[in-house]
Amino acid sequence: MKSILKMKKITNIILLLVGIVFLAACSKDTETTPSPEKTKIAESTTSSGLIVSLYSDNTSYLVAYNKVYVQVKKADGTSLSNATVTYSSLMDMMTMTHSSPVEQPIYNTSDQLYEGAVVFSMPSGDMGTWGLTVKVNNESLVFNVPVNSTATNTKHTGTFVGTDGKSYSVSIVQPAAPQTGMNDLEVLVNVKQDLLNFPADASLTIEVTPEMPSMGHGSPNNVNPVSSGNGHYTGKVNFTMTGDWRLHLKLLRNNTVIVEDAALDLLF
Amino acid sequence: MNKKQILSYCCALAIYTASAQQADSLSSNAIDRTLLLKEVIVQPEKEISAIYQEQQRSNLQVLTDKILESTPGINMIRRGNFAMEPTIRSLNNGQITMTIDGMRIFGACTDRMDPISSYVEPNNLESLSFDVNPGGGSYGSSMGGGINFKLKSPSFTSSKKMSGTAGLGFESNGQAFQSLAGMEYSTPNFAIQANGIFRRSANYTAGNGQEISFSQYRKWNGNVSALFKTAAHSYLKTDYIQDEGFDIGYPALTMDVSFAKAKIGSISYVYFHPEKNISWETKGYYNYIDHAMDDTQRPKETVPMHMDMPGNSKTMGAYSALTYQPSLKHHIKARLDGFNNQLSAEMTMYPDDGAAMFMYTLPDLARTDIGLNLSDDISLNDQFNLQIGGRFDYAHDYIFSEVGKEQLSGMFPGDLSRNRFLTNLNLELGYTLSHAWKFSAEVARAARSSTLQEAYSFYIYNRLDGYDYIGNPDLKQEQSTNINLSTRFHSAHFVAEISGFGYFFNNYITGSLLDGYSVMTIGANGVKHYVSLPSAKLVGAELALKWSPVENLILTSLNTYTRGSDNQGNGLPMIAPLKTVNAVLYNLKKVSLQAESISYAAQNNVNTAVYGETSTPSSTILNLNISKEFKFKGSPVLRANAGVDNVLDREYVQHLDIMKIARPGRNFLFRMTALF
Numbered sequence: 055m056k057s058i059l060k061m062k063k064i065t066n067i068i069l070l071l072v073g074i075v076f077l078a079a080c081s082k083d084t085e086t087t088p089s090p091e092k093t094k095i096a097e098s099t100t101s102s103g104l105i106v107s108l109y110s111d112n113t114s115y116l117v118a119y120n121k122v123y124v125q126v127k128k129a130d131g132t133s134l135s136n137a138t139v140t141y142s143s144l145m146d147m148m149t150m151t152h153s154s155p156v157e158q159p160i161y162n163t164s165d166q167l168y169e170g171a172v173v174f175s176m177p178s179g180d181m182g183t184w185g186l187t188v189k190v191n192n193e194s195l196v197f198n199v200p201v202n203s204t205a206t207n208t209k210h211t212g213t214f215v216g217t218d219g220k221s222y223s224v225s226i227v228q229p230a231a232p233q234t235g236m237n238d239l240e241v242l243v244n245v246k247q248d249l250l251n252f253p254a255d256a257s258l259t260i261e262v263t264p265e266m267p268s269m270g271h272g273s274p275n276n277v278n279p280v281s282s283g284n285g286h287y288t289g290k291v292n293f294t295m296t297g298d299w300r301l302h303l304k305l306l307r308n309n310t311v312i313v314e315d316a317a318l319d320l321l322f
Numbered sequence: 323m324n325k326k327q328i329l330s331y332c333c334a335l336a337i338y339t340a341s342a343q344q345a346d347s348l349s350s351n352a353i354d355r356t357l358l359l360k361e362v363i364v365q366p367e368k369e370i371s372a373i374y375q376e377q378q379r380s381n382l383q384v385l386t387d388k389i390l391e392s393t394p395g396i397n398m399i400r401r402g403n404f405a406m407e408p409t410i411r412s413l414n415n416g417q418i419t420m421t422i423d424g425m426r427i428f429g430a431c432t433d434r435m436d437p438i439s440s441y442v443e444p445n446n447l448e449s450l451s452f453d454v455n456p457g458g459g460s461y462g463s464s465m466g467g468g469i470n471f472k473l474k475s476p477s478f479t480s481s482k483k484m485s486g487t488a489g490l491g492f493e494s495n496g497q498a499f500q501s502l503a504g505m506e507y508s509t510p511n512f513a514i515q516a517n518g519i520f521r522r523s524a525n526y527t528a529g530n531g532q533e534i535s536f537s538q539y540r541k542w543n544g545n546v547s548a549l550f551k552t553a554a555h556s557y558l559k560t561d562y563i564q565d566e567g568f569d570i571g572y573p574a575l576t577m578d579v580s581f582a583k584a585k586i587g588s589i590s591y592v593y594f595h596p597e598k599n600i601s602w603e604t605k606g607y608y609n610y611i612d613h614a615m616d617d618t619q620r621p622k623e624t625v626p627m628h629m630d631m632p633g634n635s636k637t638m639g640a641y642s643a644l645t646y647q648p649s650l651k652h653h654i655k656a657r658l659d660g661f662n663n664q665l666s667a668e669m670t671m672y673p674d675d676g677a678a679m680f681m682y683t684l685p686d687l688a689r690t691d692i693g694l695n696l697s698d699d700i701s702l703n704d705q706f707n708l709q710i711g712g713r714f715d716y717a718h719d720y721i722f723s724e725v726g727k728e729q730l731s732g733m734f735p736g737d738l739s740r741n742r743f744l745t746n747l748n749l750e751l752g753y754t755l756s757h758a759w760k761f762s763a764e765v766a767r768a769a770r771s772s773t774l775q776e777a778y779s780f781y782i783y784n785r786l787d788g789y790d791y792i793g794n795p796d797l798k799q800e801q802s803t804n805i806n807l808s809t810r811f812h813s814a815h816f817v818a819e820i821s822g823f824g825y826f827f828n829n830y831i832t833g834s835l836l837d838g839y840s841v842m843t844i845g846a847n848g849v850k851h852y853v854s855l856p857s858a859k860l861v862g863a864e865l866a867l868k869w870s871p872v873e874n875l876i877l878t879s880l881n882t883y884t885r886g887s888d889n890q891g892n893g894l895p896m897i898a899p900l901k902t903v904n905a906v907l908y909n910l911k912k913v914s915l916q917a918e919s920i921s922y923a924a925q926n927n928v929n930t931a932v933y934g935e936t937s938t939p940s941s942t943i944l945n946l947n948i949s950k951e952f953k954f955k956g957s958p959v960l961r962a963n964a965g966v967d968n969v970l971d972r973e974y975v976q977h978l979d980i981m982k983i984a985r986p987g988r989n990f991l992f993r994m995t996a997l998f
Contacts (some may be wrong), residue, residue, distance in 0.1 A: 147943060207676065235728035269627075269672035271840040275732060292732030294842065297679030298673070301807065321677055 060285040067229050088297035089264070092123060100193040101152040103129045104137075108166065108186070112231070115184075115201045119209035119225040119242055124159060124168040126190055135161055140167045140189045144250075145175075147182035155223050157284070173211050173225045173242070173252075174201040174263040191233040207298055209319040212232055213246070216305070225304060227286065232293055232322040239291040240281055241303060254285025258312065261283075261304040264291055268298055296322055361737030382445040383500050383519075383993050384490045384879040390439060390469070393452060394864055396879045397898040399652065400979045401433070403496070403526055403573040403986070404539040405440035405582075409978065410454060410466050411794060411823065411862055412697045412884040416773035416831075417800070419468030421461040423561065424605065424643070424689075425588060426661045426668050430613040430635035431576055432683050432775070432782045439471065439582040440613075441565040444485070444521045445502045446545040448474040456768035456804065456821070457711040457748025459655070459697060463770045464746070465802050466825065476506050476513035476549055483508045485957075486582070487517070489995035495967075495986050498523035503997075511551040518544040528984035529973030536571030536578055536619070537983075556593045562586070569619075574981035575785055576624075577631065580616035584607060599647035604640070605933075611635040624830040626844040627674075632682065633667030637781075653699040655711075660692040664722055665774050683782050687774040691717045706753045715744040717771050719795075721778070725871070738778070742771045748804075758813060764806040776852045777832055781842035784833070785980055786895065787934025788847040791833060798829040800856045815867040823861065830858035830888065832933075847934075858894060860886040885927060893937045895926035897976055916947040925977040938982065941974035943967070948989075958998040965991045 071291045076217060092109040109123035124296040139161075143154045154259045159170030178201040204210050211225035228240035231293050239262060244252040260279045265272050279289030293299055299320045305313040390396050397561065398406035399414065420438045421427070431434040453459050453467040454977045460467055488504040491499070504517025520542045525533050543565040550558045563586040570579040590605035616630040622992030640663030646654045665771045669685035697711030720739035721727045730738055748766035755761065772794070775782065779793040808821035831852055839849035863886035869877045880903045906920035921942040928935040947965035954960070968974075971988040 131500075140760075172352065233728055234725070235731040262615075268676035269671070269679070269842070269844065271842055272838050273732065294729075294732060295669075295671075295679045295681030296677075298676045 065267065067120075070234045077175065088150060089123075095199055096197045100190060100195060100197045102191075103192060104190055104193070105129070105224075106188055106190055106195050106201070108188070114201050115172070115174055116204050118202060118204055119171060119173050120228050121171050122172050122186070122188075122238045124170075124188055125166065126168065135162075135163065137168075137190050138192075141170050141172060142187045143172050143174070144187065145182050146185060147260045147300070150152070151249070153250040153252065155242065155254070155285075157175065157242075171227075171242075173214060173223060173244070175211060177201050177203045184257070187229065207319060208321045209317070212318055213282050214305075214316045217310070218307075218312060222305065222313055222316070223252055224305070224313075224318065226301070226318055226320070228288075229291070232299070232320055234293055234296055236275070237291050237293060239277075239289045239301075240282075241279055241287050243285050243287065243305065255301050256281045256285050257282060258287070258309060259306040259309075260287050260289075262289060262291060263302040263304075264293065265302060266295070267299060268299050272317045284303065293322075324516075336364055343640075365520075375750065382487065382502060382995050383489055384444055385521075386439050386442055386444060386447065386450075387452070389444065389447075392903065393450075394866060394882050394903075395454065395878040396469075397882075397901070397978055398453065399896060400916070400983075400985075401435060401975070402539070402570065403523065403534075404541075404567070404570050407434055407437040408439055408469060409896065410452065410469070411825075411882075412463075412860060412886060412894075413466040413825070414896060416770060416776065417465040418466045419460060419462040421468065422468060422471045422472075422563075422586060423473045424634070424641055424659075425459055425586065425607045425609065426639055426663065427584075427586065427609050427611070428464060428635045428637060428657075428665065429665050430611040430633040430667065431579075431582070431615070432631070432667045432779075433572075433577075433615070433631060433785070434580055435570075435572060435575070435615070436582050436611065436613055437583075438584075439469070440567070440582070441543070441563065441586065442471045442473070442568075443502075443543045443545075443565075444476050445489075445504055445517050445519050446543070446563065447473045449498035454804075454806065455711070455748050455750075455764070456746045456998070457697070457713055459711060459748075460692065460713055461659070462691070462693065462745065463713060463715045463717075463744040463768075465768045465770055465827075466804065473545070473547065474515065474517075475559065475561075475562070476508055476515040476547055477555075477837050478510055478549065478551060479508040479512050480510060485783065485998065487995065487997050489993065491991070492991035493523070493989055493991050495525035495989035496523040498526075514546070514548040516546045518542065522723070526986045526989075529968065529971050529987035530984065531987070532984065534573050534983060536573045539567060539570040541565065541567035541570070552591075555595050556591065559588075559590045559592060561588045561590075568657070571619075573983045574979070576619045576620075576783075577615040577629075578619055580614045580618075582614075582694070583611070583612045600946075601646075602642070603642045604642040606640045608638045609636070613963050627671050628673040629669055631667065631669045631907070633665070635663065635665050636712045637661055637663045637798045651701045655695065655697045657695040658693070659695075662688065663774075664688045666726075670829070680728060682729055683780050684775065685729045685778065685780055686721055688722045688773055688780050689717055689719050691715055705754050708902065709748070709750040709752070711748045713744075713746040715742075715746075716772075717742045717744065719774060719777060720770070729780065733780070733792065734795055739761055740777070740795055742799060743800060744769045744771060757809055760810045761807045762806075764804070764808075766804040766805055766806075767801070769799045769801045771799055772831055772852065779852075783843040783846060784850075787833070789833065789835075789850040789934070790838070790839075790846045791851060792851040794852040797831055797852055800827065800829050800831050800854070802827045809915065815870045817866075819865070819866045822863045825860040827858040827860070828856065829854035830857075831855075831915050832888070832894075838872070850871075855889050857889045858885060858887065860894070860897070874909045876907070876909075878907070879904045887927075888932075888933075892929035892932050893935075895928070895933040896978060897925070897927070899923045899925035899938070899940075912951045912953070914949050916949075918944075918945050918947075919943070920945070920957070922976050936982075938977040938979075939973060941972065941976060943972050943974060944969045958996065961993075961995045961997070967991065986993065 085158040095108040097107040105127045107125040142267045148227040154175045157171040163284035225242045227238040243255045273292040273294045277290035279287035282288045301318045303316040375420045385480040400822040449472045452469045471730045489502045491500045501870040502519040506515040522540045545563045547561045565584040571841040586609040588607035591604045596599040641659035643644040643657040665687045673678045692716040695713045700708045750764040752762040777793045781790040801825045806823045810819045833850035834853040835848045867879040883900045886897040900923035908915045926937040945967045949963035967989040975982045
């Protein structure tokens with residue numbers, strides 16, 4: 055185990071070195087490129103000639119809460135910082151279509167990207183394909199984005215039917231890279247209004263209970279997430295070891311249990 | 323004095339200094355007389371127990387555990403047939419110190435399967451000195467002193483000399499077998515010794531004829547030691563021990579040990595000047611303990627989930643110890659020491675479905691400690707002598723890796739490094755009423771910091787009470803006030819020694835239930851963490867008698883009793899009940915016959931609800947032994963002995979046996995050792 059850890063350490067160092075080399079290579083380039091850990095998922099050009107690129111923190115979008123970054127460049131290569139950009143997602147399942155929770159992007163001056171988020175609730179594949187519509191200054195581009203499942207036995211987002219009859223989408227925002235010890239916990243809750251509208255729900259109380267399903271034990275010192283606005287709830291979660299962890303999230307509204315056990319699974 | 327005498331004096335002095343303690347009972351009388359310029363303070367039972375130990379040690383084959391077990395005041399916590407853990411007057415673990423030649427060594431096992439006593443063997447053990455005093459004579463801060471295993475050292479000789487040892491032994495129970503060999507080469511300026519021992523045992527059989535599964539072991543131990551004379555009054559000494567155990571079964575635990583390896587090295591510089599009564603030793607040392615627990619040999623149905631649990635312990639340290647006798651009235655000892663210990667233990671679990679799970683049980687813990695000992699034995703007059711001593715420690719505990727810190731961040735908030743300053747003081751007054759009667763009274767103030775395990779354990783399962791334990795970095799120092807009163811009477815044929823003692827604790831460290839925590843170990847009863855009880859006490863007495871009614875016949879009786887209670891009056895765990903060892907020793911020419919009985923009273927002063935311990939019935943066993951020494955022309959000596967342990971094949975357990983696994987039944991022993 056130790057040697058594996060050591061290997062990991064070495065790999066990390068190598069990755070870091072590679073990263074530094076990349077950075078150095080990039081800095082020579084006058085063109086602004088997002089930092090190298092982001093992957094370009096797709097690129098398209100609007101009829102007015104704006105080049106719109108989609109980026110992800112991962113090598114593809116996942117069935118999870120995904121940060122979705124958009125770069126908008128003019129034909130001459132300069133970034134456009136004052137565009138009005140909106141996202142909408144659509145799953146086309148032949149017999150029906152539905153959307154998913156979306157957080158509209160805001161321009162981030164430091165990396166010159168429009169940063170928003172989309173919860174993809176199922177993988178693309180035989181069941182259907184995900185279309186992500188990016189609207190830039192009233193010009194719409196539709197990207198067919200592949201959405202991959204997360205690792206086996208993990209579940210980063212889920213839809214749970216509440217005692218009030220409504221469906222709630224619950225997604226893990228943080229920890230994106232869980233580690234042993236205390237982690238920041240952030241969850242996003244959206245309520246399904248109809249097939250196309252998933253407004254954020256900031257009026258809940260959440261209780262978190264982590265569990266290792268293969269051991270049956272939990273962990274102490276967790277802090278229940280409290281609303282930080284826009285459907286986000288932040289707290290703390292303590293992972294005492296690596297492995298499979300299940301987060302049992304209990305959603306309450308005015309002391310009434312809405313969802314008894316919104317269970318999401320992590321693996322690290 | 324001829325040259326030889328001077329040399330032996332020098333060596334004796336060196337040995338004496340290295341142990342930096344009162345000359346041990348096992349050193350010969352000649353050395354005692356040469357060195358103890360002061361009055362001998364009453365050392366209860368030492369002389370009497372010495373007969374025993376010499377008997378056992380003479381063939382160089384008896385396990386160190388057994389030698390310790392027959393020392394009054396020492397009881398062994400037993401988890402298997404190997405590597406038992408010593409307690410002194412029922413004080414254990416962090417409450418006592420265990421050192422090898424003054425070196426601090428810390429076991430790597432989270433289940434305390436590897437007390438450091440398992441890394442010394444009788445063939446490399448010169449003596450063991452055991453001190454109940456937490457003050458000036460100690461090797462670290464403690465509640466009740468400690469045990470120092472003094473390693474055998476080669477010695478300079480006036481002319482070139484070569485000698486050797488070889489031995490073989492067999493025990494019927496468990497088909498145990500041991501073999502040893504050693505050699506020593508000495509010249510006036512250089513001396514070297516090397517020795518090794520190999521031991522093997524299969525499962526033993528208890529008194530009811532039941533084979534105890536997972537009680538096997540296999541190990542070897544090797545030691546090389548060399549002396550180089552650097553000047554008339556100084557020499558260099560190097561010492562290296564390697565001890566490797568394999569496939570060691572622990573029937574009382576849920577896992578065995580696939581290997582336990584120790585590498586212990588040191589180099590020291592000794593300056594001695596007999597005319598000026600100065601001896602000064604400076605030593606640097608390093609040791610590395612590597613340990614891996616193993617559940618792969620256990621039946622599948624008893625292993626809910628396979629896991630790997632390796633651990634290691636690294637200690638680097640140094641000390642400089644000076645003894646100086648400026649006059650007949652003073653015997654001054656000073657010692658400055660320091661060490662850094664790093665402990666790391668981890669657990670990887672492999673569920674049938676799901677990903678492997680990894681965590682540290684000891685998340686990269688470290689302690690740096692610097693200590694100073696000072697003591698003076700003052701002969702006030704012919705009747706009174708006073709010993710005054712102190713030890714002062716500065717200890718810094720910290721987590722030495724980022725992953726360790728991250729893992730503990732979920733358990734304890736904030737920076738987890740801790741600094742402590744510890745003071746141990748002792749004062750002892752000896753009074754010689756007459757040639758026959760001696761008295762001594764001792765008071766001491768002891769303090770120790772929590773062990774790294776007590777401070778930062780991460781769900782370590784304790785088999786005794788069935789709870790997972792979590793550390794507590796904010797434990798206060800455990801402190802105690804110790805009182806010890808002793809009397810010694812001796813006449814030509816009769817010796818009696820009696821002592822009574824009390825340890826009155828503040829901030830006694832023990833486990834306490836943590837509500838709402840879920841267990842990590844499958845099947846554990848719950849989770850406990852370490853807390854400080856406001857008070858606890860431990861009282862007891864020791865009585866030793868030796869009577870020699872006729873020549874060549876010696877009767878001895880060694881009796882010890884301890885009783886512990888916490889602030890609520892609950893019996894403390896791991897307290898040995900009344901123990902009595904009675905023996906008859908008869909020497910006829912070169913043959914000696916010995917019969918002994920070892921009895922323990924029942925221990926009913928237990929609290930199952932609080933400490934998880936259950937009461938233990940009384941037990942008695944009978945052992946017989948016959949030894950003969952054959953002398954040959956020239957100097958070779960052959961020592962042979964045969965014996966039967968537990969002659970009546972009793973099925974029995976003792977109170978400090980974890981899980982009360984029956985001890986070995988009848989066992990025939992045959993040992994032969996040649997010295998040439």
